[in-house]
Structures are given as C-alpha cells and as structure tokens.
Amino acid sequence: MSDYPELIVNGLKIDPKIFTFPFGCKCNGECCYYGVYADLKEYDHILSMQNRLIPLMDETQPKDVQKWFEEPIDDDDFDSGKCVGTEVYEGKCVFLNKNGLCIIQSLAIEDGIDAWKYKPLYCILFPLTIYEGVLTIDDEHIDRLKHCNKAEQLTTNIFDYCKDEIIHLLGDEGYQKLVNFRDEYILKCE
Numbered sequence: 001m002s003d004y005p006e007l008i009v010n011g012l013k014i015d016p017k018i019f020t021f022p023f024g025c026k027c028n029g030e031c032c033y034y035g036v037y038a039d040l041k042e043y044d045h046i047l048s049m050q051n052r053l054i055p056l057m058d059e060t061q062p063k064d065v066q067k068w069f070e071e072p073i074d075d076d077d078f079d080s081g082k083c084v085g086t087e088v089y090e091g092k093c094v095f096l097n098k099n100g101l102c103i104i105q106s107l108a109i110e111d112g113i114d115a116w117k118y119k120p121l122y123c124i125l126f127p128l129t130i131y132e133g134v135l136t137i138d139d140e141h142i143d144r145l146k147h148c149n150k151a152e153q154l155t156t157n158i159f160d161y162c163k164d165e166i167i168h169l170l171g172d173e174g175y176q177k178l179v180n181f182r183d184e185y186i187l188k189c190e
Contacts, residue, residue, distance in 0.1 A: 007181050009174045015136035019182040023127060023158040032093040032102065038120035040072060040080040046104065056103040060090050068094050077130045116168060125165050127158055
C-alpha cells in the first residue's frame with residue numbers, strides 16, 4: 001500500500017486509489033472466469049441451496065456438488081477467518097452459465113429478493129476487494145481481464161462506478177463518509 005491519510009470506515013481502512021483509478025466494464029461475466037472466494041458461512045449457505053441451484057445449471061456447469069469448491073484456507077479478511085474458492089470448470093467459475101450469468105444471482109432474482117442476497121461478498125465487490133483489512137482495488141485481477149479493466153481514456157473511476165457495491169458493504173452512512181473524504185482528498189491532490 002502506498003502512503004495515504006488513513007481513513008477507517010466500519011473497521012476497514014480505505015485505500016484512496018479507489019477515488020482516482022479509471023475503470024470501465026463491458027460485462028460478459030469475464031471477472032468470474034477465475035472463480036471467487038467465499039467466506040465459510042457463504043460456502044455453507046450456497047451448499048444449503050444446492051437442490052435449487054442445480055436445476056438452473058446448464059451443460060457447461062458441473063452438477064456434482066463435489067466439483068464446486070476448493071478446500072477451505074485460513075484468511076483473516078473473511079469474517080469466519082476462512083475462505084473457500086469456487087472451482088473453475090470449462091474455463092469459468094462453476095456458478096457462471098454459458099451466457100455469462102451467475103446462477104446464484106439468478107436464484108435470488110427468481111426468489112424476488114435483492115440480486116446479491118446469496119452471492120459471496122467478494123464476488124459482489126469486484127473490482128474492489130478487501131486485502132489485509134483495506135478496501136482497495138483488485139488490480140491484480142483487473143490486469144488479466146480484457147473487458148472489465150482500467151481504461152485511461154475513461155472519466156469514470158472505481159469509486160463512482162461501484163457506488164452500489166460500496167453502499168452494500170458500508171451502508172449509506174459509510175458511503176457518505178467516503179464521499180466527504182474523497183472531496184477533501186482530491187482537493188489536496190490538485
């Protein structure tokens with residue numbers, strides 16, 4: 001992390017790069033090609049819905065639940081202290097169908113609730129991530145994507161692009177703290 005004035009919102013340090021990093025996306029589900037990490041609780045919840053998820057899968061997805069996840073690993077950035085990666089199957093996350101749609105999100109939409117209700121937080125947040133207790137940019141993952149990446153010619157930054165994701169993570173009050181901080185931060189940088 002670079003040197004920056006420290007801002008902490010809801011226990012997370014905020015990397016001010018999110019205010020200036022240019023970003024754009026022509027979403028085709030490409031960010032999901034490599035799988036995603038889920039907290040152990042999210043993993044358990046997804047497995048509890050397996051009988052509802054399997055009928056939503058197409059021929060490019062494994063219906064064998066044993067092929068859905070990697071082994072859990074320790075990671076303090078997750079609430080439970082452990083995370084589980086989704087497997088990559090036929091070049092994409094097991095939960096991504098051939099049309100580039102997440103079946104976990106599709107199930108929530110089918111249930112008439114918030115589309116992100118069942119999805120792992122780290123999946124929702126991309127291109128943002130939480131790394132070592134800091135809300136920052138997943139630039140390592142962005143760099144390997146063609147359609148969902150930084151684009152110097154864009155006037156949109158990740159903070160503006162990911163407003164809904166940030167509100168989901170930090171709430172309206174937390175988001176407003178970031179807006180105020182951003183305004184002060186950008187003034188200082190000019």
